[in-house]
Amino acid sequence: MNIQNSEKFYAQAQNFMPGGVNSPVRACRAVGRAPLFIDHAKGSKIYDVDGNEYIDYICSWGPNILGHANERVINAVTETCQRGLTFGACHSGEIELAKLIKKHFPSMEMLRLVNSGTEAVMSAIRAARGYTKRDKIVKFEGCYHGHSDGLLVKSGSGLLTNSIPDSAGVPKGYTDNTLLAKYNNKESVEKLFEEHGDDIACVIVEPCAANMGVVPPQEGFLRFLRDITLKYNSLLIFDEVITGFRLSIGGAQKYYNVKPDLTTLGKIVGGGMPLAVYGGKKEVMQCVAPLGSVYQAGTLSGNPVAVSAGIETLKILEENEAEIYTRLEKISLQLENAMQESGMNVNRVGSIMTVFFTNEKVKDYDTAKTADTARFAEYFRHMQDNGIYTAPSQFEAMFVSFAHTDEDIDKTINAIKSLE
Numbered sequence: 219m220n221i222q223n224s225e226k227f228y229a230q231a232q233n234f235m236p237g238g239v240n241s242p243v244r245a246c247r248a249v250g251r252a253p254l255f256i257d258h259a260k261g262s263k264i265y266d267v268d269g270n271e272y273i274d275y276i277c278s279w280g281p282n283i284l285g286h287a288n289e290r291v292i293n294a295v296t297e298t299c300q301r302g303l304t305f306g307a308c309h310s311g312e313i314e315l316a317k318l319i320k321k322h323f324p325s326m327e328m329l330r331l332v333n334s335g336t337e338a339v340m341s342a343i344r345a346a347r348g349y350t351k352r353d354k355i356v357k358f359e360g361c362y363h364g365h366s367d368g369l370l371v372k373s374g375s376g377l378l379t380n381s382i383p384d385s386a387g388v389p390k391g392y393t394d395n396t397l398l399a400k401y402n403n404k405e406s407v408e409k410l411f412e413e414h415g416d417d418i419a420c421v422i423v424e425p426c427a428a429n430m431g432v433v434p435p436q437e438g439f440l441r442f443l444r445d446i447t448l449k450y451n452s453l454l455i456f457d458e459v460i461t462g463f464r465l466s467i468g469g470a471q472k473y474y475n476v477k478p479d480l481t482t483l484g485k486i487v488g489g490g491m492p493l494a495v496y497g498g499k500k501e502v503m504q505c506v507a508p509l510g511s512v513y514q515a516g517t518l519s520g521n522p523v524a525v526s527a528g529i530e531t532l533k534i535l536e537e538n539e540a541e542i543y544t545r546l547e548k549i550s551l552q553l554e555n556a557m558q559e560s561g562m563n564v565n566r567v568g569s570i571m572t573v574f575f576t577n578e579k580v581k582d583y584d585t586a587k588t589a590d591t592a593r594f595a596e597y598f599r600h601m602q603d604n605g606i607y608t609a610p611s612q613f614e615a616m617f618v619s620f621a622h623t624d625e626d627i628d629k630t631i632n633a634i635k636s637l638e
């Protein structure tokens with residue numbers, strides 16, 4: 219496949235941005251290819267600046283559950299733009315979006331709109347600390363919760379891809395209150411609570427991990443987190459930035475039937491625009507300014523353009539819920555089956571999955587790290603050469619969308635089966 223124009227742009231971009239990119243995994247350094255520069259995308263397909271067409275399983279890392287450039291979403295955004303891009307003031311769209319979110323996430327009794335998943339998580343943790351008047355938090359190795367200082371410890375995703383254990387530039391003081399536990403390992407959590415129970419403000423978790431590759435929670439693990447946080451009067455935060463509106467319309471909390479105190483949403487909820495949400499129990503959210511003393515603000519928060527993309531996306535999901543989630547499960551299962559028939563080691567929950575190039579059952583950060591990333595890079599290049607656009611990292615998810623056609627799935631299965 220000829221990607222000359224992408225290579226040229228990539229060379230130029232490196233003069234302006236670190237590594238030529240605005241987010242590290244995009245640089246494709248782990249797979250030995252130049253990143254593709256995208257010209258446009260529609261439905262399940264993405265087109266690079268050399269005119270190549272690919273079936274897209276990155277889907278902007280999750281938001282595009284309806285595929286690219288959904289007509290209803292584009293129309294809603296276009297119409298909203300005509301009335302102004304941002305007011306820095308109240309508008310009724312904020313209420314409409316909040317209502318839709320609360321309907322499907324009843325645990326989010328009160329919520330705030332922000333601009334990125336990073337901001338949502340950072341703010342949720344501040345609210346949890348303000349409410350409990352405690353400083354320590356528990357996070358899991360391999361879970362990614364955005365790039366705020368206190369959370370950049372064994373945080374999977376781009377760091378794992380680029381072999382950066384923990385970020386530089388984070389003073390030790392910022393992570394002193396971050397306690398690390400092992401995903402799917404109850405004892406590691408119990409131990410932290412036995413030692414620090416009265417100081418732990420919250421446990422934050424990806425209810426289905428997707429940033430060390432997809433790693434589902436083992437039976438009873440989320441319920442255990444619910445029970446232990448209740449026992450110690452700590453809060454439980456589900457970071458549903460990926461799983462929200464993806465595992466089901468009510469996210470992972472509905473899929474696994476465990477209710478957190480606070481939830482963060484991003485990616486799908488903004489329908490492709492920069493929008494994220496944090497929210498939960500009223501008594502916790504009432505600690506946030508101007509009602510309470512936990513400060514959090516945003517010039518562009520709740521801007522009408524992003525809000526309209528979110529509203530339209532959630533409406534489409536709601537109106538076609540059964541059809542969309544049944545279809546996603548069906549075609550994702552077909553892909554999983556093809557991978558398994560080819561002897562691949564795959565973890566899948568609903569429409570997110572990861573092929574791990576290891577013989578170990580991947581259940582946490584340590585087992586994920588046993589993957590052979592050189593072998594993964596070969597797989598990536600094989601898929602790209604066959605017109606399939608997948609994440610250029612062993613430690614990311616493959617995202618299936620409602621726009622993927624049966625023909626796309628067949629073509630993808632053929633590419634999987636032709637891997638040597």
Ligand SMILES: *Cc1c(COP(=O)(O)O)cnc(C)c1O
Pocket residue numbers: 333334335336337339362363364365424429457458459460484485494
């Ligand atoms: C993507 C992601 C984030 C960060 O969201 P950004 O919008 O990239 O800041 C946080 N948590 C999880 C689980 C994510 O997948």
